[in-house]
Amino acid sequence: MTAPRPTLATPTxxxxxxxxxxxxVHAASPAEVAARxxxxxxxxxxxxxxxxxxxxxxxxxLDAGPKRGAFDLLLVQFRNPLLLxxxxxxxxxxxxxxxxxxxxxxxxxxxxxxxxxxxxxxxxKSMAALARMAAPQAVVRREGAWQDLLAADLVPGDIVRxxxxxxxxxxxxxxxxxxxxxxxxxxxxxxEPVDKAAELGLAxxxxxxxxxxxxxxxxQVVQGTGIGIVTATGMATEVGQIAHxxxxxxxxxxxxxxxxxxxxxxxxxxxxxxVALTVAIGLFNGLDPMEMFNTAISLSVAAIPEGLPTIVTIxxxxxxRSMARQSALVRRLxxxxxxxxxxxxxxxxxxxxxxxxxxxxxIWTGLELFSLTGEGFDPQGAILDQDDKPVDPHSCPGxxxxxxxxxxxxxxxxxxxxxxxxxQGNPTEGxxxxxxxxxxxxxxxxxxxxxxxxxxxxxxxxxxxxxxHLARHxxxxxxxxxxxxxxxxxxxxxLWLGGEAVPLTPDLRAEVEGVVRAFGEDALRTLAVAWxxxxxxxxxxxxxxxxxxxxxxxxxMDPPRRQVGVAVHExxxxxxxxxxxxxxxxxxxxxxxxxxxxxxGPGQTTLTGPDLDGMDDAALREAVSxxxxxxxxTPQHKLRIVSALQERGEVTAMTGDGVNDAPALRKxxxxxxxxxxxxxxxxxxxxxxxLDDNFATIVAAVRHGRRIYDNLRKYxxxxxxxxxxxxxxxxxxxxxxxxxxHLPLTPLMILWVNLVSDGVPALTLGFEPxxxxxxxxxxxxxxxxxxxxxxxxxxxxxxxxxGAVSFLVFHQHLAQGAELAYAQTMGFAALIFAQLWxxxxxxxxxSLFASNPFGNRNLLIAVVASLVLSAMAIYTPFxxxxxxxxxxxxxxxxxxxxxxxxxxxxxxxxxxxxxxRIP
Numbered sequence: 041m042t043a044p045r046p047t048l049a050t051p052t053x054x055x056x057x058x059x060x061x062x063x064x065v066h067a068a069s070p071a072e073v074a075a076r077x078x079x080x081x082x083x084x085x086x087x088x089x090x091x092x093x094x095x096x097x098x099x100x101x102l103d104a105g106p107k108r109g110a111f112d113l114l115l116v117q118f119r120n121p122l123l124l125x126x127x128x129x130x131x132x133x134x135x136x137x138x139x140x141x142x143x144x145x146x147x148x149x150x151x152x153x154x155x156x157x158x159x160x161x162x163x164x165k166s167m168a169a170l171a172r173m174a175a176p177q178a179v180v181r182r183e184g185a186w187q188d189l190l191a192a193d194l195v196p197g198d199i200v201r202x203x204x205x206x207x208x209x210x211x212x213x214x215x216x217x218x219x220x221x222x223x224x225x226x227x228x229x230x231x232e233p234v235d236k237a238a239e240l241g242l243a244x245x246x247x248x249x250x251x252x253x254x255x256x257x258x259x260q261v262v263q264g265t266g267i268g269i270v271t272a273t274g275m276a277t278e279v280g281q282i283a284h285x286x287x288x289x290x291x292x293x294x295x296x297x298x299x300x301x302x303x304x305x306x307x308x309x310x311x312x313x314x315v316a317l318t319v320a321i322g323l324f325n326g327l328d329p330m331e332m333f334n335t336a337i338s339l340s341v342a343a344i345p346e347g348l349p350t351i352v353t354i355x356x357x358x359x360x361r362s363m364a365r366q367s368a369l370v371r372r373l374x375x376x377x378x379x380x381x382x383x384x385x386x387x388x389x390x391x392x393x394x395x396x397x398x399x400x401x402x403i404w405t406g407l408e409l410f411s412l413t414g415e416g417f418d419p420q421g422a423i424l425d426q427d428d429k430p431v432d433p434h435s436c437p438g439x440x441x442x443x444x445x446x447x448x449x450x451x452x453x454x455x456x457x458x459x460x461x462x463x464q465g466n467p468t469e470g471x472x473x474x475x476x477x478x479x480x481x482x483x484x485x486x487x488x489x490x491x492x493x494x495x496x497x498x499x500x501x502x503x504x505x506x507x508x509h510l511a512r513h514x515x516x517x518x519x520x521x522x523x524x525x526x527x528x529x530x531x532x533x534x535l536w537l538g539g540e541a542v543p544l545t546p547d548l549r550a551e552v553e554g555v556v557r558a559f560g561e562d563a564l565r566t567l568a569v570a571w572x573x574x575x576x577x578x579x580x581x582x583x584x585x586x587x588x589x590x591x592x593x594x595x596x597m598d599p600p601r602r603q604v605g606v607a608v609h610e611x612x613x614x615x616x617x618x619x620x621x622x623x624x625x626x627x628x629x630x631x632x633x634x635x636x637x638x639x640x641g642p643g644q645t646t647l648t649g650p651d652l653d654g655m656d657d658a659a660l661r662e663a664v665s666x667x668x669x670x671x672x673x674t675p676q677h678k679l680r681i682v683s684a685l686q687e688r689g690e691v692t693a694m695t696g697d698g699v700n701d702a703p704a705l706r707k708x709x710x711x712x713x714x715x716x717x718x719x720x721x722x723x724x725x726x727x728x729x730x731l732d733d734n735f736a737t738i739v740a741a742v743r744h745g746r747r748i749y750d751n752l753r754k755y756x757x758x759x760x761x762x763x764x765x766x767x768x769x770x771x772x773x774x775x776x777x778x779x780x781x782h783l784p785l786t787p788l789m790i791l792w793v794n795l796v797s798d799g800v801p802a803l804t805l806g807f808e809p810x811x812x813x814x815x816x817x818x819x820x821x822x823x824x825x826x827x828x829x830x831x832x833x834x835x836x837x838x839x840x841x842x843g844a845v846s847f848l849v850f851h852q853h854l855a856q857g858a859e860l861a862y863a864q865t866m867g868f869a870a871l872i873f874a875q876l877w878x879x880x881x882x883x884x885x886x887s888l889f890a891s892n893p894f895g896n897r898n899l900l901i902a903v904v905a906s907l908v909l910s911a912m913a914i915y916t917p918f919x920x921x922x923x924x925x926x927x928x929x930x931x932x933x934x935x936x937x938x939x940x941x942x943x944x945x946x947x948x949x950x951x952x953x954x955x956x957r958i959p
Contacts, residue, residue, distance in 0.1 A: 065271045066251040067242045070215040073269055077197040081215055081269065084181035084199040093195035100194040100210055100273035102283045178209040198270040202261050211277045212255040212268025214238045219264035219500045221466075222255055225390075226698040226719045227278060228623050232398075232467055233262045237502065247649050247672055248278065249623050258699065264500075282675050285703035286725065295378050295691065295709065299826045300352065303756070307763075311343035314767050318774050325779040335770070335783060343767050345759040345794060355755055355806035359748035367731040368741040369715065375727035377752060378710045379693065379745025381820045382616055384685055385738060386678075386708070387695045389622040389632060391717045392735050394598040398467040400475035401564060402595035404555045405438040406537045412475060415602075417461045419454065419477035433479035437539055440479060442591040445569050447476035447483045448491065449508045449520040451498075468567065471596050472522075489513075497584050499523070507584055509574060517574040521585050525556045525593060528568035532590040536571075541589045555593050563631030564595035597628075603736035605636045611739045612637075615818035619668060621678060623700075626671035633669045644668040652677050660684045678704035689822055695730075695738065696722050712738060746817070747810035750885065756826060757835055758802040758882040759794070762875050764839025765846060766790050769867065772847040782860055784850040784867045788923050793868075797910045798875040801902040808883055808896055838881075841943035842874040849936055865914060865925040866936055872910050873940035876903055881944050887956075888948040 065073050074081050085093070130146035178191045181199040191209035194200070200212055208222065214236055221233040228234075228249040240253050248256075255261075255268055257277040274280055293301075315336050322332045356377070360370035370376050390396050397416030402409060411428070414421020422430045423439070433439050452465030454473045463470030473483070487493075491510045494517065499506035505523020512518065521528065534541035535548055542548075559566045570588035580586075608618050618638050622629050626648050633639040639646075646669040652660065657680065664684040670677065678694070682704050685692045694701070694708035697718040702725040705711030713726035714733040723729055730737050766785060774781045785793075793799075820828070827835075850867030854860065883899065884891040894900065913919035915927050928936075950958055 064244055065213045066246060066254045067244050068213070070213060070238060070269065073213045073271065074215075077269060077271070079197040079199065079269065081181075081199055081267075083184040085195070085197050086183055090182060090193075090195055090198070093197060094193060097195055097273055097276070099192045101192050102280055103275055103287070194270055194273055196270050196273060200268055200270060202255065202266040202268065204261050204263050204265070206261045208255045208257055208259045208261065210257050210270045211272040212266075213271050214253050214255055214266050214268045216267040217264065218266065219498055220255075220261065220266040221263040223260045223262050224249070224256065225717070226721075227256055227259055227282075227700050228698070235500070236264075236266060238266075245650065248674055249672070279699055282699055282702060285675060285679060286706060286721075295381050295822065303826050307343065307345070311339070314343055314771065315339045318771055321774045322781065325774075325781070327779065327781065335774075339767060339770055343763055345756075345763055352752060352755075354803060355752055356748065358806040359744060359751070363741055363744045364731075366740050366744065367715075367734070367737050368744070369729040369731055370727070371723075371729060372727040375710045376745060377749045378691065379728070379742050380747070380749040381691045381822070382693045382710065382742055382745070383819045384617045384619055384690045385611060385693045385695070385742075386619045386621050386681065386685070386704075387735055387738070388697065388701070388714075389620055389624055389629060390598060391697060391714060391733050392695050392730075393604050393620065393632060393636060393638075394600050396598060396717060396733070397463075398471040398565075398596055399599050400471050400594050400596050401599065402559065403439065403442065403475070403592060404559075404595075405436075405442055405592040406535050406590070407438055408436065409555075410436075410439060412478060414474070414478065416599075417454065417463050417470060417474050419461060419474055421474075421478045423478060438536060438592070440481075441536060442569050443472075443476045443479050443481055444486060445520040445571050445591055446472040446522060446594070447481050448486060448510065449506065449522050449569070450483060468565065468596060472567070472594065475594070495579070495581070497581070503527070505585060509579055509584070515575075518571055519574045519579065519584060520569075520571045521588060522567055522569045523585075525552070525566050525568040528570055528585075528588065528590065529553070531585050532568075532570055532588040534587075534589040536589050536591045544590065552590065552593070559593065559595040560627075561631075562595070563628045564597050567594040567596060568592075569594065600632060600636045601734060601736065603734065607736035607739040608637045610815060611742065612640075614742065614815040616739075616742060619670065619681075621670040621673055621681060621694075623673060624671060626669070629669050629671040639668045646671060648672045649674055649677055652680065657684065661687055664688065675700040675703055679707055682707045691819065691822055693738065693742075695735075696726070697733075698722060701725075712741075743810065743815055746814045747808075748806075749820075750811065750814075751806050751808050753826065753831060754805040754808060754882050755802050757831060758798065758805060758875070758879055760835045761839040761842065761878055761882070762793060762798045762871075764835060765842035765871060765874065766793065768840050768843025769846045769850070769871065772843065773851075776847070776851065782854065782863075784847055784864060785871070786864060786924055789864065789868045789925075792910075792913060792923060793871055793875065797872045797906045797913075798879075800909075801876065801879050801899060801906050802882075804896060804898040804902045805879070805883055807898045811885055837947060838878055838943055841947060842871065842878065842940075845874055845939050845943060846871040849939060853932070859926070861924055862926045862928065865928055866932060868923075868925065869910070869914065869928065869933060870936040870940050872906070873937045874943055876906060877941050877944040879903070881948050887952045888944065889952050 063072070065076075068076070070081070079085055127146065130143075176191060177188055178194060179186055179201040180189045180194065181187075181201070182189075186201065194210045198210075199215075200209060202208065202212075202220070214220070215238050217236045217238045220236040222236055223233050234249075234252065236255065237252050242251060242253060255266065256279065257272075258279045272278075272280070275283060318339055319332045319336055322335060323329065359376050363370055363376070387393060395416045399414065399416055400412050402411050404410075409426050410431070411424045412421055413424065423433050425431050433443070450469050450472055452463050452469035452473050454470065454477060455462060455464055461474075463473070476482070490513055492513075493508060494511050495509040497507040497509070503523070504527045505521055507519055507521040510518050510520065529549065529552060532544055535544050535552070544552075556566050569591045570585075571591060572586075572588050611618055620629055620633050620638050626646055630639060630646055643666055645663070645667050647663070647667050648670075649672040652670070652673065655663065660680060661684045664681065665688060670681060673681075678696075678701065682692055682694055686709070692708045693710045693712055694704050695712045695714070696702070696705050697714035699719055699721045701713075702721045705713060705722060705725040710728060711726035712728045712730060713722040715723070715729045715731040716733045718726075718729065718733075728741065769784045773784050846867045849870040850863050853866045854863035858866075879899065880893055881888040883896060913923050914925045919925055920927075
């Protein structure tokens, strides 16, 4: 729920007598807002009044909220139940005099805690990043004089002056605006700077992006000047409302954290059950209670994969590094696996699905229709005719005239920055410059060769057009104009056809209007270009655009990225639905969604922000499964959408780049921020950052996430099989040997197997390549446990079989008169060999006999290393001293090796013959 918005410094009164609701400040006139706030715009507040209001409203700052210290974070790590069991085992070892065992077990537990602490120490910086958005200073009128003040000291009612380059210091109702443009993308998602105006009649219900009379805290002035009355400060601003949402939005535990929590409970219950059963059997058979303490320690160590937290972190790190090479930077390791379970990707449009670079797509010149190819602001591209055949623009005089006028009546520049073409200036103007460059036209060259500027008539929100008055070197003068078609057409009397001006008859005018309408239906932004001879005629500086000759119409858009359509299709084939959530208009969003395949079926719908306002949560939850596009939405809408999807059981990925996206990024199962255009707030609220801002990278990350989860399950299978084998080896000793039972494995032998001889090779399962059906499977269900798809049966069957072989080898040699340490060493060797055999079966989801045993080079190296280290544990004095092993003969070693192969080879054969029906 959104926190209540603090009131202004003076009571809010209805400003519209025919409306029972208070008139919002964006819809009220400047005079009405000034009256409401009890301020004279010409003199501003007095110093005394400002102090009084500052006490009432508080400083103009965002509340960063409480922070957890490093010590608190460290304490959290020791709440892990697996670690608590290990510390308990270490304590019992120390009490019973097994100091070496106690030190080894405690060291492993501490290493796990430290690794987790280092990951969690990346504290949340979202609120700090929001605070850094605030302007440090502001130019304020107080007591009739302009003065520089700290932005933190602003209060409602202050009069603030803005100029190009300023960060807006608070929410302002504009009272003056001269060519004022403000970049609001971070707050509203608008891809272009917004033209502001002081005197406009806006509806009460106007969404944030349509409030052209307002300037909002944290946005940036890119052009012009303005003056405004402060209407809200600090947490009462729009960005403050987002801060409220961010503070109230709890980051849900990832699916991996949930599954590891479930796994911990299962392991702890299993460990207690096995320990209790074994101790009960031992005491029933009259064994010494102190000996049973030692047995309990061994069983605790055997039942719990003490390396699991560390190995999971390492496997996730391996996967995250692989993803980083594919332009996906992981901020929270636990979220890596969530990508693989994603069922819905909620994606922004601008910059993610599209290039975030305006581009001229079509040009109509009266006689012909042309289309242009290329990528964004890159001047490389072709001009095609109606049959999609390349044309030489110099052979089309009408096209060259229009492009020349578009380039000359223009204030943007095409520049190279770090080897890439980019635009300095307005993106739409830049698109015209790039279109001209594709025809070999350059403004500076044209000016040097043929023209000089006599006067500029700049664009503003009232005129909706701009003009330049030029003198040709031949002595003639010309006025070139561009602007919205609905503004240019009423001022045009002729159309430029075949190198001459012909009267713009009603039929021709209808044809032009049809072109504009057709461009609009394809979500193209339209811009008309015109000119007229100005030699000897009077140019009225207040209204220069009269008797124009229309040159043509540009169709401009921010086009989809080339790979997006393929990526959307690939995601759909993998059972992942793509939903567009944008601040743009529904018409534009629909056109892009259809073009790239998000809107692809008759049952899909589009909802807008006002539609959402008219729906309760239950209605939204019912409708959200059919909605492909959400347009003109606010941060609150995004939160509601994510919540509705999650309540339907969807695993939701949310993309975003602005401050307005931060709450939804945190609420989603995995938040994905844009690395290029993303704000610091979005990046610190997200779990994943796209370094290339490309939707296709998200789909590639889903593929990586599925591979990583597969590999985690392979590791868990290998690790838990070892644990089941170790527990069953000890349990069999007490069941079979009765009162003469001996421990087949010492605690440190078990630790060695878990962390060295088996742990190191198991770690290399994190390098396994993805299996062929990764992106043809449906996403995993949110309710699926880590043991889904028969994994628990594979673990139990292999673990019990390996345990039986290990106990058999131990018992056989003990029965033949070997000393206890020698028999334990043989059981130890059999267990190591069996686990190394098993790892080749664990590395595939299909069959050992259907996979290439040499497909993972790292695993082969690790297996060889494990054999060498295990040989050192058995045959070196140091290993014998630490692990209490004895050197065994070559024949005995080969026997252990051969017997150890049976569980894997026989069970894999049964699985293969049954077609996978028997795990």
